[in-house]
Amino acid sequence: MTRIFAALAALTVIVSSQLVTTQTASAHERRTVGPYQFVVGFLNEPAFAGSLNGVDLTVTDTRTSPPKNVEGVEKTLTVEVFAGGLSTSFKPPLTARFGQPGKYAAYFEPTRPGSYRFTFKGKVESQDVSETFESGPGRFNDAEDPALVQYPAKVPEAAALADKLDAIDRDLGSLRAIALAALALAIVLPLGLGVMRRRA
Amino acid sequence: MVAGALVGTGAAAAHANYVKSNPAADARLVRAPSEVRISFSEPPEPRSSEIQVLDATGKARIDKGDTSASEEPNGLRVSLKAVGDGGYVVAWAATSSVDGHQTRGSFAFAVGSADLPNVLDVGDPAPPPRPLEDAGRTLSFAGIALLIGGSVFGLFVRRAPTRAQDSREQVLLATGGVFLVLGSLALLLNLGGGSPPRLTAFLTARGLAGVAILAVAAALSEARLRQAALVAGLVAAFTATLVSHAAASGEVVQVAIDLVHAIAASTWSGGVAALLMVVLPFGRSFDSRDLGGLVGRFSALAVGAIAVLALTGVVQALERLVLLEDLWETPYGIAIFAKVLLLGAALVLAAFNLLRWGPHLRRAVEPEAAMRGLRRGARGEVVAIVGIFLATGLLTAFVPPAQTSGAAYDQTRHAGGLRLELLAASTTPGQNRFVLRVHDRLVPVTDAQKVAFRFTLIEHDMGENELVAQQRAPGEYVATGNVTSMFGTWRIQTIVRVPERPDITTTFTVPIGAAAAGPGAVARVVSAPPYTLVVYVDPPQPVAGAPVTLNVVLVDAKGDPVPNKTLTAALTGPSSQMVTLREISVGRYDGAIAALEAGKWTAAISVGSEAKGDYAFDVAR
Numbered sequence: 134m135t136r137i138f139a140a141l142a143a144l145t146v147i148v149s150s151q152l153v154t155t156q157t158a159s160a161h162e163r164r165t166v167g168p169y170q171f172v173v174g175f176l177n178e179p180a181f182a183g184s185l186n187g188v189d190l191t192v193t194d195t196r197t198s199p200p201k202n203v204e205g206v207e208k209t210l211t212v213e214v215f216a217g218g219l220s221t222s223f224k225p226p227l228t229a230r231f232g233q234p235g236k237y238a239a240y241f242e243p244t245r246p247g248s249y250r251f252t253f254k255g256k257v258e259s260q261d262v263s264e265t266f267e268s269g270p271g272r273f274n275d276a277e278d279p280a281l282v283q284y285p286a287k288v289p290e291a292a293a294l295a296d297k298l299d300a301i302d303r304d305l306g307s308l309r310a311i312a313l314a315a316l317a318l319a320i321v322l323p324l325g326l327g328v329m330r331r332r333a
Numbered sequence: 334m335v336a337g338a339l340v341g342t343g344a345a346a347a348h349a350n351y352v353k354s355n356p357a358a359d360a361r362l363v364r365a366p367s368e369v370r371i372s373f374s375e376p377p378e379p380r381s382s383e384i385q386v387l388d389a390t391g392k393a394r395i396d397k398g399d400t401s402a403s404e405e406p407n408g409l410r411v412s413l414k415a416v417g418d419g420g421y422v423v424a425w426a427a428t429s430s431v432d433g434h435q436t437r438g439s440f441a442f443a444v445g446s447a448d449l450p451n452v453l454d455v456g457d458p459a460p461p462p463r464p465l466e467d468a469g470r471t472l473s474f475a476g477i478a479l480l481i482g483g484s485v486f487g488l489f490v491r492r493a494p495t496r497a498q499d500s501r502e503q504v505l506l507a508t509g510g511v512f513l514v515l516g517s518l519a520l521l522l523n524l525g526g527g528s529p530p531r532l533t534a535f536l537t538a539r540g541l542a543g544v545a546i547l548a549v550a551a552a553l554s555e556a557r558l559r560q561a562a563l564v565a566g567l568v569a570a571f572t573a574t575l576v577s578h579a580a581a582s583g584e585v586v587q588v589a590i591d592l593v594h595a596i597a598a599s600t601w602s603g604g605v606a607a608l609l610m611v612v613l614p615f616g617r618s619f620d621s622r623d624l625g626g627l628v629g630r631f632s633a634l635a636v637g638a639i640a641v642l643a644l645t646g647v648v649q650a651l652e653r654l655v656l657l658e659d660l661w662e663t664p665y666g667i668a669i670f671a672k673v674l675l676l677g678a679a680l681v682l683a684a685f686n687l688l689r690w691g692p693h694l695r696r697a698v699e700p701e702a703a704m705r706g707l708r709r710g711a712r713g714e715v716v717a718i719v720g721i722f723l724a725t726g727l728l729t730a731f732v733p734p735a736q737t738s739g740a741a742y743d744q745t746r747h748a749g750g751l752r753l754e755l756l757a758a759s760t761t762p763g764q765n766r767f768v769l770r771v772h773d774r775l776v777p778v779t780d781a782q783k784v785a786f787r788f789t790l791i792e793h794d795m796g797e798n799e800l801v802a803q804q805r806a807p808g809e810y811v812a813t814g815n816v817t818s819m820f821g822t823w824r825i826q827t828i829v830r831v832p833e834r835p836d837i838t839t840t841f842t843v844p845i846g847a848a849a850a851g852p853g854a855v856a857r858v859v860s861a862p863p864y865t866l867v868v869y870v871d872p873p874q875p876v877a878g879a880p881v882t883l884n885v886v887l888v889d890a891k892g893d894p895v896p897n898k899t900l901t902a903a904l905t906g907p908s909s910q911m912v913t914l915r916e917i918s919v920g921r922y923d924g925a926i927a928a929l930e931a932g933k934w935t936a937a938i939s940v941g942s943e944a945k946g947d948y949a950f951d952v953a954r
Contacts, residue, residue, distance in 0.1 A: 217835035218782050247836045248828065270787060270797040 161189065162272040167260040168196045169203060173251060174273035176238050181279040183290045187225065187240040188212050188251050202235025203257060210255040210262060212239045217247065243276040244292045348436045348459055348581075348732050349373040349382075349407070349427040352739025358440035359766070359811065361872075363879045365444045369396070369423055370403050370410045373436075374737035375581050377402075377409055377427040381527025384411040389420035389450035418445030424453050430529035431581045433520075434730065435460055439806065452806050461664065462730030469519030470726035472512045473573060474595075476543060478722070479509030480566030481596060482603015483611075484559040490604065490631045491612065492623075499555045501611045506562040507550040509603075513543025513569055535572040542569045566603075570595040578653065578733055587652065594645035598725075601638040602718040604631055605683075609711040613704070621703075625695030628707065632687040639680065646672075653733035655745045662752060662774045668728040672721050679717035686710040740768070742843050749837030751778065753827055757817075762845055762856035763869035763884070765817050769802060769810045769827055777808020783830040784810035791822040791842075795886075795894050796919045815871055817845050818921050819886045819894070820858075859938065861946030863890055866938060868948040875952045877931035883912060883948075885922045885938060894920020899941050906934035906952075 161174030169192055176187035190212070193200035207229045213222040225239035243249060252265045268275045280287045289297075354371040356362055369386055379402045386396040396411045403410035409427070421444070426437040436459050439452040462470075483505045491498070517540030521528060528536075542565040549561055571592060574580060579591035608631055612624070619627075650669055659666035686707055693703035734745075740756035747753070754770040767786050771778040784802040789795075795818075802810035817823050822844050829837045856869040867886040875881040883902055887895045900914040900922045907930040914924035931954040939945050 217837075218830040218832045219835065220833060245835050247838060248830075269785070270799040 173266040180276040182246040190237040213252045215250040246278040349429040356442040360442040363876045373407045376430045378430040378529040381428040420450035459732040465523040467726045473516030476512030478599040478603040481599035484563040486604045486607035487559045510543040510546035539572040597638045597641035621697040621700035628691040655734045659734045665731040672724040675720040682713045746839045748839035764871045785828045787826040788816040789824045859946035861944040881926045902936040907932040
């Protein structure tokens with residue numbers, strides 16, 4: 134009897150964990166690519182700017198029932214990460230996740246909140262792949278502003294700090310130019326006045 | 334008098350802007366219309382306005398070229414030739430009958446299953462003023478200033494005048510009359526044959542005020558001439574106000590403020606001109622103390638006039654500017670900014686005259702040097718004032734940033750260096766058209782890779798929905814959809830993706846109100862205990878033979894959307910049919926209907942076997 138209860142408890146844990154997994158995957162986008170299904174999103178959701186995260190990819194072969202996890206994709210597929218309208222991308226290496234066949238991760242840290250695009254290029258087995266997944270409603274979540282969950286002090290994100298430092302640097306440059314001009318004027322003006330007085 | 338002069342202008346903005354049309358912009362019609370009607374924010378002059386309707390290529394005209402006023406307020410119409418299915422483009426140009434300013438625009442509609450064509454690039458929607466117009470306005474303002482300021486100076490500031498000074502004053506006032514005549518002529522010439530009658534009448538009246546002063550300048554005594562010049566100047570100022578942005582607003586208070594602004598500006602600037610032209614050339618004939626007293630009296634008058642000028646100017650700027658950034662990002666704002674800078678420069682010179690040269694003269698300390706300084710300062714002031722008149726000439730011709738758009742919601746934000754104006758056609762639940770105007774300073778942003786709207790209802794969880802917009806005109810991105818389906822406060826996040834920059838996002842809060850959904854609104858609240866249904870059809874005016882979508886938002890007693898229910902609708906009317914609705918997001922359901930006959934229909938909506946409610950709607954022929 135105890136064994137039956139233990140077995141039922143184990144079954145409950147397994148089913149619950151499956152439910153949790155399914156819920157997490159609901160913030161991922163599913164797309165059929167040839168005979169394969171891609172499930173794509175952030176590795177840790179909700180994703181926050183300034184925290185280590187990554188591209189989460191699951192590839193299954195839909196020709197079998199149940200769908201078979203596809204392994205070895207990290208050798209034939211690359212992923213590029215784009216933020217906003219920036220044409221320069223980031224290419225984190227795609228790696229197979231230990232002990233989770235068919236699941237891959239490409240670690241990176243989103244440094245700005247907002248929408249991200251993951252572009253996969255290469256092959257899955259013999260299937261050519263060139264697919265872009267973009268975060269957004271009905272797809273997978275954007276990277277959020279960490280200020281939403283920070284307590285008690287709000288820590289500015291690194292990108293915002295970098296912008297502010299750039300602005301300070303620009304202002305310092307302007308101040309330096311003004312100071313040099315003032316210095317030059319302070320030297321030239323008395324000299325000029327002296328010359329004029331001497332001529333007078 | 335003010336109210337009377339405003340009759341016919343209606344509630345309006347400064348230019349005749351597109352408010353609505355039939356067919357609407359981007360409308361999809363089952364049959365070709367027989368005419369196109371457009372309503373504007375202020376009355377257009379039909380003789381110098383035109384609507385052209387062209388085929389999808391933008392080359393062949395399908396209108397009959399009979400643009401005329403329609404019976405709707407501020408409306409124009411044009412008849413169309415018989416045409417079939419296809420995409421059509423409407424290009425319009427309107428001349429405001431209030432101030433003669435021109436506006437133009439373009440929109441498209443499609444008949445049948447044809448694609449919506451691209452709208453035509455008709456150029457600047459509000460062309461900048463031509464040099465002749467700017468010259469006309471500048472001369473007119475200078476004329477008004479010389480008449481009002483010159484006469485006030487003579488009446489209240491100058492005491493014990495000499496014959497030579499009176500002669501100079503006569504020339505000054507006559508010059509004001511000449512400026513009025515020339516300015517009015519330039520403005521009439523600029524408008525050409527299509528000048529709106531109301532505007533022509535006011536410009537003619539202004540010119541005649543100048544003619545009258547020229548006619549009596551030599552005949553009247555000095556005192557009478559000053560009085561006549563003051564009356565002529567006030568009449569001219571009133572005519573200027575009645576064809577201004579203030580008059581176009583249709584608000585008597587705005588007209589009064591504008592008139593006071595013009596009189597204050599004229600009193601100060603014309604007074605400075607009188608000081609320079611009439612008094613200072615004879616400075617040596619003055620006793621230094623008398624001249625110091627005159628400068629003191631004029632300074633007191635000028636300080637009062639400038640205070641009124643600044644106050645009324647700020648009130649007007651607040652009325653017509655939307656954002657602080659407008660001051661350097663819009664032509665209108667730049668003109669105001671330039672005016673403020675020039676006014677500041679003039680004030681510095683005036684303060685120098687008041688605080689340094691005036692006391693010097695009154696105390697007879699170095700009177701010769703003080704006289705020279707006063708003359709230099711007054712000349713500098715006149716130069717700044719001429720600059721102010723030029724800026725004002727442009728100001729009155731440029732489009733103010735605060736414009737009547739006809740949209741139910743119109744707000745502007747500044748984000749990431751971009752100016753983002755969101756317009757929503759309606760604030761009732763149901764299909765809506767969202768327009769985002771994107772400008773980088775003065776330039777429309779035409780290279781956005783993506784513009785999207787994300788919708789979240791604040792009060793209840795209905796999930797987040799996205800609409801991706803298409804560029805329909807330079808810098809104008811449009812998306813249409815049913816996302817604001819529920820009464821409440823919607824947060825709309827706009828996302829603009831431009832090359833080589835992170836996404837630029839900002840958030841607007843749009844109330845989708847129950848009050849707005851009164852009679853005539855498509856969305857209806859249907860009671861189906863224990864639930865409440867918010868029901869509407871898409872398109873809002875269904876047409877026989879065309880597809881219709883029945884939309885339902887299911888909410889519980891607490892007002893929260895209810896997901897995971899089975900909804901069906903039994904349609905009864907000229908015939909009957911069953912529709913099964915699907916859940917498209919949390920608590921939102923829709924059902925596609927291929928076609929309906931014309932007539933009155935009732936949808937009996939069932940929520941499983943729990944609840945039932947009826948929604949009635951009409952289908953047009």
